[in-house]
Amino acid sequence: MxxxxxxxxxxxxxxxxxxxxxxxxxxxxxxxxxxxxxxxxxxLSFSIFTNEGAPPGYENSGLKHALIGQFMIVGVATIVGVPFGILAGTYLSEYGQKSKLAETIRDVSDIMMSAPSIVIGAFVYSIVVAPMGHFSGWAGSVALTIIMLPIILRTTDDMLQLVPSTLREAAFALGAPKYKVIMQVVYRGAKVGVLTGILLGIARVAGETAPLLFTSFNDNFLNTDMGEPMASLTVTMYNYATSPYEDWQKLGWAAAFILSMFILSLNIIGRLLIMKRKEK
Amino acid sequence: MNKIIDTVFASSTKIIAMSILFIVAWIFTVLLNQSMDSIQALGFDFLTGTKWAPNLEKFGALPAIYGSVVSTFIAMVLAVPIAIGVAIFLSELAPQKVKAPVGVSIELLAAIPSVIYGMWGLFYFVPIVRDVFGGIGISMLTAGIVLSIMILPFMAAVTRDAMNTTPDILKESAYALGGTKWDVIKDIIIPYAKAGIIGSFILALGRAIGETMAVTFVMGNVHKISLDLTAPATSIPVTLANEFTEADTDLYYSSLFELSMLLLVISFTIISIAKFYFLRRKRRS
Known part of the structure; x- marks a missing residue:
């Protein structure tokens, strides 16, 4: 050969x-x-969206409690995490740039993005749940905010850096102060990219289960008080799937399906936004 | 006026950015504080003890550490070759028409929450392991396999990205000299992208070792070191997920916090190695 x-x-x-x-x-x-x-x-059935949880064996049990709980926990995390993440990212890209402090913050956030989320749950347990004396929706939101922050921070940082510096210089040349340049020129230029980062950040925390196990815990019924234990799709899914009751397991699959479709659509929308920008 | 707003804006972004460092430091401090009881009471026995019996106030973390190491090892052994194969397929083999849809679907699968992989494992993979390998199906082996499937999309995607950093001109030169695809892969792409490829494997390892939900369903949470891979086992995150809400004594809590800290330190170290040692170059480019 x-x-x-x-x-x-x-x-x-x-x-x-x-x-x-x-x-x-x-x-x-x-x-x-x-x-x-x-x-x-x-x-899946229509009643899943309109009925609350019920003991196993009962007909007409649904996921309304988990859907609303999930929406509230993730919603609060987004409301807090997004502006803070964007401002922190603004510092890195516009002020810190290549300084040692900025580089350290970048490295630490990168590591935090891959750090085990269950540990964040344990941390939030001892700073929120233990002092309050009970599990709560707030605690779940705090945990998710901590997970979301580095994601938003890093994508904002990356996206703002993509804005050409000539745009900034042009604005400065007109005499605009730096904060105005950032708000009216840089943010506008990076709008789509930052939005994509936010969508992916929401998609990422919406699927988190481990940090909610001992922060927001669970509730089989509808509760809209963030100060009390709260159901989420992920924890409900875990509890129902590991239960021996067939009807609960079925609900678990419905929750898994709804959650995955939500997360996949956010990812696909994010992708389409990026593609659209590239076409321009 | 503008000057004042400017200063306020600049300093508030700085404070918020620095808060991430503060949060990380806070996490370490809180975990350390909470584990003090257990560190003082148990010392090194915590790390070397093989008996975990909360009712007897005995807390040995070795079975959980062993479970984390072995299940992650199984996952890596299974996922690495397949990830390399998928990455080669996506970067060199597949025709353009196949490349995009397969690549995108792999990236989308990396976004599916791990709890769903765990649920799939429990209902569909546990019976298979039970029939093929014996035992009850809830086992170290099942956990390793489900973990490998969970990290596969992430690993394949980052490995492909690393391979794609090879400049086309290098590859074209090698093809022009009459190299086969395999020649180009082994002599051009792999040497060029070596650091990135190894870095992405280590990063995947760091993620796998802290993964909770994919394995909690299928591992069993049994604190026993067994060489039989078809026996139920536990890992650090599995123990935390199962026992955190059940801990009833201070020492029990404290031991669980010590486990959390141990897990955080291990994954921080692994991820830092991947980032600083192997993936540094990526940042600059």
Whole structure:
């Protein structure tokens, strides 16, 4: 066998192996998605959105409590996390730039983005839940805000840096003070990118379960008081899926389906926004 | 007037940006404070003890540490070769028409919350492990496999990104010399993107070791070191998820906080290694 033949054979072997592994990977992921869709669609019904949780065996149980709880917990986290994240990102891009402080903040946020979220739950437990004496929706929001902050901060930082410095210089040349340049020129230029970052940040925290287990805890009924334990889609899903009751498990799949569709749509919208901007 | 607003705006953004450092420091301080009881009462026995019996006030974290290490190891062994394969497929093999949809769907799958992987594992994978490998299906092995599937999309996506940083001109030169695809991959792309590829594996490792929901469903939370991979086991996050709301004594709480701190330190270290040692170059470009 010549050297060339050997190389061609080696090449073919690797090509087959890598295509196979792509197929294996895609197969598993396709499996998960189809399971999610089949079980989710099967369990979906209109009453799921209008009824609260019920003991196992009861008909007409729904996820209204979890949907509303989820919306409130994630909503508060977004309202707090987004402006703070944007302002912090503004500092990095516009003021700190390449300074040591800014670089340290960037590094620490990068690490925080991959840090185990359950640890954030334990932290919030001891600073919010323990002093209050009980679990609460607020505690869940605090945990999610801490997880969201570094994500918004880093994407804002990246997006503002993409705004050409000539735009800033032009505004400065007209005599605008720096805060006006940032608010009216830089923010405007980076609008779409920052918005994408916010969508992805919301998508990321909406799927968090571990930090809610011992902060917002759970409630099988509708509760809109953030000072009390509160249901979320993710924790409800966990509790229902691990229960031995078939009707609860079914509700768990419905929750999984609704949540995944929500998160996937946020991701797809974010992508479309980026693509649209590139076309311009 | 403008000057005042300018100063206020500048300093408030600075304070908010610095608050992230403050929060991280606060997390470490709180966890350390809360673990003091357990550190003082148990000392090093906490890390080396194999017995976790809250009713007897015995807290040995070794089974949980062992479970974290072994399940993550299984996940890495399974996911790394497949991730490399997928990355090669996406960056070099696939025709343009296939590349985009497959690439995007892998990225979207990386966004699916881990609790869903865990739920899938419980209902669909546990029975398979039970039938094929024996045992009850809730096991270290199941946890490792589900974990590997969960980190696969992330790992494949970042590995592909690392491979894609290779300049086309380098690849084209190699093809012009008569190199096969494999020649180009092993002699051009992998050497060029080595740091990025290793960095993304370590980053995935850092994520996997702190992952809670994907494994909590299928691991069983049994504090026992067993060489049998089909036996139920536990890991640090699994213990926390299962026991945090049940802890009834101060020492029990404190031990769980010490576990949290241990987990945070381990993942901080791993992620920092990935970031600072391997992925530094990426930042500059």
């Amino acid at each position: 010549t050297h060339t033949q050997k190389r061609i054979i080696a090449n073919n072997i690797v090509m087959v192996l890598s295509t196979t592994s792509a197929l294996i990977g895609m197969g598993f992921l396709f499996w998960i998605l189809s399971v999610l869709i089949i079980n989710g669609v099967d369990a």
